[in-house]
Amino acid sequence: MHIEIDEIAKTFGSANALHPVSLALPSGALVALLGPSGSGKTTLLRILGGLEEPTSGRVLFDGQDATGLRVQERRAGFVFQHYALFRHMTVFENIAYGLRARPRATRPPNAEITRRVTRLLDLIQLPDIAARYPSQLSGGQRQRVALARALAIEPRMLLLDEPFGALDAKVRKELRQGLRDIHDTTGLTTVFVTHDQEEAMELADLVVVMSMGRIEQMGKPADIKARPLTPFVREFLAA
Amino acid sequence: MADMTVSAPLATAPARPRARAVGCTEEPRWLRWTVTLVVLALLALLVVVPLASVFVEALRDGAAVAVASLSDPDAWSAIRLTLLVAAVAVPLNALFGVAAAWALTKFHWRGKAWLLTLIDLPFSVSPVVAGLCIVLLFGTNSLLGGWLVGNGLPIVFAVPGIVLATMFITFPFVARELVPLMTEQGKAEEEAALTLGASGWRMFWTVTLPNIRWALLYGVLLCNARAMGEFGAVAVVSGKIRGETATMPIMIEMLYNEYMSVAAFSMAALLTLLALVTLTLKSLLEWRYADQLAASGRH
Numbered sequence: 001m002h003i004e005i006d007e008i009a010k011t012f013g014s015a016n017a018l019h020p021v022s023l024a025l026p027s028g029a030l031v032a033l034l035g036p037s038g039s040g041k042t043t044l045l046r047i048l049g050g051l052e053e054p055t056s057g058r059v060l061f062d063g064q065d066a067t068g069l070r071v072q073e074r075r076a077g078f079v080f081q082h083y084a085l086f087r088h089m090t091v092f093e094n095i096a097y098g099l100r101a102r103p104r105a106t107r108p109p110n111a112e113i114t115r116r117v118t119r120l121l122d123l124i125q126l127p128d129i130a131a132r133y134p135s136q137l138s139g140g141q142r143q144r145v146a147l148a149r150a151l152a153i154e155p156r157m158l159l160l161d162e163p164f165g166a167l168d169a170k171v172r173k174e175l176r177q178g179l180r181d182i183h184d185t186t187g188l189t190t191v192f193v194t195h196d197q198e199e200a201m202e203l204a205d206l207v208v209v210m211s212m213g214r215i216e217q218m219g220k221p222a223d224i225k226a227r228p229l230t231p232f233v234r235e236f237l238a239a
Numbered sequence: 240m241a242d243m244t245v246s247a248p249l250a251t252a253p254a255r256p257r258a259r260a261v262g263c264t265e266e267p268r269w270l271r272w273t274v275t276l277v278v279l280a281l282l283a284l285l286v287v288v289p290l291a292s293v294f295v296e297a298l299r300d301g302a303a304v305a306v307a308s309l310s311d312p313d314a315w316s317a318i319r320l321t322l323l324v325a326a327v328a329v330p331l332n333a334l335f336g337v338a339a340a341w342a343l344t345k346f347h348w349r350g351k352a353w354l355l356t357l358i359d360l361p362f363s364v365s366p367v368v369a370g371l372c373i374v375l376l377f378g379t380n381s382l383l384g385g386w387l388v389g390n391g392l393p394i395v396f397a398v399p400g401i402v403l404a405t406m407f408i409t410f411p412f413v414a415r416e417l418v419p420l421m422t423e424q425g426k427a428e429e430e431a432a433l434t435l436g437a438s439g440w441r442m443f444w445t446v447t448l449p450n451i452r453w454a455l456l457y458g459v460l461l462c463n464a465r466a467m468g469e470f471g472a473v474a475v476v477s478g479k480i481r482g483e484t485a486t487m488p489i490m491i492e493m494l495y496n497e498y499m500s501v502a503a504f505s506m507a508a509l510l511t512l513l514a515l516v517t518l519t520l521k522s523l524l525e526w527r528y529a530d531q532l533a534a535s536g537r538h
Binding site: 097 | 427428430431432433434435436437438441445446449450
């Protein structure tokens with residue numbers, strides 16, 4: 001799905017989290033929002049997912065105005081920073097949650113839910129953990145379960161907030177490839193937030209560098225590396 | 240190498256008696272025993288002996304006499320009234336407590352600190368003062384109370400007043416139990432439920448409530464214990480009408496003042512038993528669901 005951000009601004013009280021920013025994300029791209037903390041990247045992601053309301057501006061999905069669309073209607077698969085798995089539910093129930101939450105008319109029968117959850121567990125390569133609770137999983141497993149749960153609702157896009165932030169270096173490298181694979185299999189427009197420039201450059205098709213609520217530069221990783229447009233980008237990449 | 244140079248002189252030094260291995264967080268045995276004994280003695284003196292003496296006094300003339308005193312119509316009325324008041328006040332306070340904790344922990348708004356202080360108010364205000372407030376507000380001489388009495392709904396010296404006073408006193412228990420837990424849990428799981436398409440209502444029943452159910456149960460049990468035992472505020476608003484507005488604690492006091500020792504202590508023993516049932520229930524649930532408690536991050 002093609003995502004267009006049109007002059008989106010967000011203020012919290014008197015603080016400007018986002019100056020009006022505009023951005024067009026092509027359908028099927030894997031996009032990184034890259035920047036230090038406080039750069040507004042998470043706010044922008046949450047606005048896309050419908051978890052925050054922009055102070056002004058519009059969001060367009062496939063050319064249609066989605067600004068007023070409630071979070072439930074956005075069908076955005078959202079992976080939270082610490083995954084926010086439902087701690088009192090098994091992995092199976094976590095992944096099935098979005099399907100069970102559907103109105104009766106469109107809710108799949110139980111057998112179909114089981115089939116879909118099993119398929120998703122295969123996709124994340126953890127076929128045997130359906131009966132476990134989140135507290136019994138490793139960090140990497142939790143991240144993949146959160147991904148499967150987000151994919152279960154057949155989302156129109158995938159939004160991930162620091163998906164690798166809580167993991168150690170080795171697992172991080174493995175899961176990068178995992179996210180790339182899932183993106184390539186599903187073809188979903190995917191946006192992830194990160195403060196790690198190496199991660200952004202290695203994984204994303206498009207990188208959006210942000211600072212202080214503004215977009216500093218957007219482009220292919222190689223182009224940004226070769227031609228940083230602002231002093232901030234040059235310094236941030238050198239760090 | 241460094242080890243060698245250090246250990247060599249030690250090895251040749253004459254063997255001296257080593258102090259018994261004591262971990263750095265461990266106190267000598269005599270101290271541990273003394274502290275434990277002091278605590279146990281205090282507990283016995285302050286808690287166990289008085290509680291036991293209530294039962295001893297109640298059964299002084301035999302169990303039959305004690306039971307007979309409880310089946311007196313006025314005593315029976317007090318027991319029913321206490322159970323009724325708890326049955327109304329506790330569910331309502333559970334509801335308000337959840338609502339207050341929700342408002343305090345899941346949203347940002349002006350005046351949050353104020354609400355937190357207000358919730359604590361019943362803890363700091365004397366119950367007698369709380370009772371007086373209700374009398375002033377709803378008494379026959381007040382505008383509101385006069386109108387209510389005129390319309391056949393007296394509050395003061397009647398059951399509604401007792402319920403109001405009890406709710407005022409027990410309001411903080413549920414909210415106080417929930418606020419720290421809900422603050423710690425944050426709202427990410429709720430947001431996740433919403434992004435997965437759940438309505439606010441469904442999110443509350445399937446995510447929020449299961450996450451707070453243990454704290455909620457603790458709060459409700461504490462609230463219930465206090466609701467059945469409340470004396471001061473109820474004494475002021477009830478008018479102590481025997482057989483009508485006297486709850487168990489009030490009845491105990493009246494019986495005691497009339498030197499009806501066995502009757503007073505029988506009722507006291509029953510009230511204590513109700514509290515002990517609450518405690519046992521809590522311990523049983525803790526024991527039965529120990530795994531889930533650990534999983535939900537509560538001890």
